[in-house]
Amino acid sequence: MRTDKETGRGVWAKNPYRPGDVLMTTRPYISVLSTHNLSSYCSACFGPAPPSGLKRCTQCRTIHYCSAACQTRDWTLHKRECPALQDWAKASPNAESLVPSDAVRSLARILWGKQKKGLDSIWSKEIDALQSHRKSLQPESFEVHAHLSHALVLFLGLSSPEDLGPFGIHSAGDLVDLVSRFITNTFTIATPSLTPLGACVSPLIALINHSCEPHAVVVFPRTSPASAQNEPAMQLIAIRPILPDQEVLITYVDITLPRPQRRKTLKETYHFVCNCSLCSNLTNTDPRDVLQCPKRCGGTCPIPTEENNITRCTSCKAGLTTVDEVLDAVRIGEEALAKATALQSQDPVKAKQLTTKLIPILTSAGLLPSAHPLLALSRLHQTLLLSSLPDSLTQDALDDVICAATRSSAGLNDVLLYGHPSRGICLAELGKLLAADEPQPKEQPKSQAEAALVYPPSGPKRLKLALDTLIRARSELMVGFGAVNEGGEVGKEVRESIVALEKELGVWKQGIRNVVEDMPKPLRKPL
Numbered sequence: 001m002r003t004d005k006e007t008g009r010g011v012w013a014k015n016p017y018r019p020g021d022v023l024m025t026t027r028p029y030i031s032v033l034s035t036h037n038l039s040s041y042c043s044a045c046f047g048p049a050p051p052s053g054l055k056r057c058t059q060c061r062t063i064h065y066c067s068a069a070c071q072t073r074d075w076t077l078h079k080r081e082c083p084a085l086q087d088w089a090k091a092s093p094n095a096e097s098l099v100p101s102d103a104v105r106s107l108a109r110i111l112w113g114k115q116k117k118g119l120d121s122i123w124s125k126e127i128d129a130l131q132s133h134r135k136s137l138q139p140e141s142f143e144v145h146a147h148l149s150h151a152l153v154l155f156l157g158l159s160s161p162e163d164l165g166p167f168g169i170h171s172a173g174d175l176v177d178l179v180s181r182f183i184t185n186t187f188t189i190a191t192p193s194l195t196p197l198g199a200c201v202s203p204l205i206a207l208i209n210h211s212c213e214p215h216a217v218v219v220f221p222r223t224s225p226a227s228a229q230n231e232p233a234m235q236l237i238a239i240r241p242i243l244p245d246q247e248v249l250i251t252y253v254d255i256t257l258p259r260p261q262r263r264k265t266l267k268e269t270y271h272f273v274c275n276c277s278l279c280s281n282l283t284n285t286d287p288r289d290v291l292q293c294p295k296r297c298g299g300t301c302p303i304p305t306e307e308n309n310i311t312r313c314t315s316c317k318a319g320l321t322t323v324d325e326v327l328d329a330v331r332i333g334e335e336a337l338a339k340a341t342a343l344q345s346q347d348p349v350k351a352k353q354l355t356t357k358l359i360p361i362l363t364s365a366g367l368l369p370s371a372h373p374l375l376a377l378s379r380l381h382q383t384l385l386l387s388s389l390p391d392s393l394t395q396d397a398l399d400d401v402i403c404a405a406t407r408s409s410a411g412l413n414d415v416l417l418y419g420h421p422s423r424g425i426c427l428a429e430l431g432k433l434l435a436a437d438e439p440q441p442k443e444q445p446k447s448q449a450e451a452a453l454v455y456p457p458s459g460p461k462r463l464k465l466a467l468d469t470l471i472r473a474r475s476e477l478m479v480g481f482g483a484v485n486e487g488g489e490v491g492k493e494v495r496e497s498i499v500a501l502e503k504e505l506g507v508w509k510q511g512i513r514n515v516v517e518d519m520p521k522p523l524r525k526p527l
């Protein structure tokens with residue numbers, strides 16, 4: 001750890017690292033599941049329900065565990081949390097707020113943890129040393145802070161903030177510091193396939209500063225089910241070569257978003273203006289911000305904005321003549337993205353209608369798959385299609401989701417570095433879909449030219465594409481989720497699918513060979 005005047009504390013590499021190397025493994029100090037995951041994942045190891053189901057805490061009836069060992073491990077904090085959850089539910093005015101928010105449950109766990117370990121313990125000191133932005137808080141965030149503080153005091157069963165003394169909080173300033181430390185240093189826990197599960201705080205991982213072109217990523221690969229007591233294990237994994245004496249940087253925001261959106265979140269949540277290599281490079285065309293050349297010469301041009309609406313192909317210099325159409329498409333695309341994201345869980349049908357309608361509009365306006373908001377809409381569309389696949393799968397439904405996954409993967413590949421976990425997961429999903437049994441295989445095109453236009457292909461061609469995609473997925477997962485982890489849980493599943501597909505393709509080739517060998521041999525001409 002070193003300290004820099006501008007960025008504060010940070011982590012520097014002592015040794016060289018290659019992409020796929022694990023730099024550190026640690027368990028967060030506190031972690032909580034998001035409310036909607038509380039009954040489907042274990043609150044101690046964050047694993048999914050085993051075949052026998054999860055066991056619910058009989059007292060609070062809110063927290064679930066996968067085993068007695070996990071329940072025992074969580075007991076030191078849950079014994080404080082359990083009565084608080086019961087009292088909160090009793091006082092709740094409606095069924096939607098029977099459980100306090102993830103942030104309130106996390107803050108309470110931090111305070112109970114400090115009390116249990118001792119206010120002078122290293123544990124508590126590391127929490128207290130986390131970066132706080134109390135002094136630079138903007139008036140817009142006062143309301144969030146006040147709301148969280150009020151809910152926290154209620155959840156702890158106290159009558160006023162003055163009663164927080166036993167937790168080391170002696171003034172309003174201390175309380176603002178606690179909330180600010182949580183907001184600046186909290187980390188999203190995800191499944192091995194990157195679905196968000198909840199929130200956690202690790203003082204070690206929280207030391208790492210940000211870049212929109214990160215050297216490393218933090219993932220939860222879950223490599224061995226036998227070691228549930230070490231989960232949720234956070235691993236810091238290199239995705240670029242890192243040299244000794246180089247600062248290790250991760251990203252705090254979604255780096256598929258264009259510069260203005262990234263900078264806004266970094267300013268509002270983390271209180272700094274990003275000057276990373278990607279944010280400072282304004283000369284190159286950013287794949288997050290590009291249209292096809294209006295003359296389709298193969299080049300690209302930057303997406304126009306209200307302020308700068310003159311844009312030309314960087315290759316043939318043709319000027320864009322459909323500026324208003326593009327500006328409108330991007331504006332309604334962004335509105336639809338915000339709406340569909342908000343509706344995703346309450347009304348997925350409506351959300352899918354929005355993504356289905358907007359993707360062709362953005363595509364016909366010339367946006368490339370990597371451009372914002374097309375990439376974000378494509379990824380959301382893929383998730384919505386996958387979760388609404390009918391039980392009796394139809395060829396059209398399967399082919400639709402394959403096309404969506406192909407578009408997302410193409411976009412991600414242009415924006416993210418080789419080996420980024422999101423690229424590997426998207427390829428793995430695409431490969432698995434291509435390998436799925438076709439419900440009603442389509443007739444094979446007669447000519448090669450016709451076949452080239454059909455996507456996704458059918459029959460053996462599709463299986464071969466599935467195999468190639470899974471092989472690419474595996475090599476990317478070996479980077480993003482660590483080579484020693486064999487690409488994490490998903491990397492291992494992909495390896496098994498590759499073996500099964502190779503067998504299937506082998507059987508198919510052997511079948512052809514047998515048919516050929518059984519055919520009557522042409523008579524040899526006499527010499």
Ligand SMILES: C[S@@+](CC[C@H](N)C(=O)[O-])C[C@H]1O[C@@H](n2cnc3c(N)ncnc32)[C@H](O)[C@@H]1O
Nearest residue numbers: 007008009131184185206207208209210270272
């Ligand atoms: C999770 S903490 C990282 C560790 C922090 N530097 C510390 O001293 O504890 C996040 C905070 O670090 C600072 N930070 C991280 N990356 C930065 C960057 N690229 N430029 C400026 N400040 C940065 C910001 O104050 C941010 O809110």
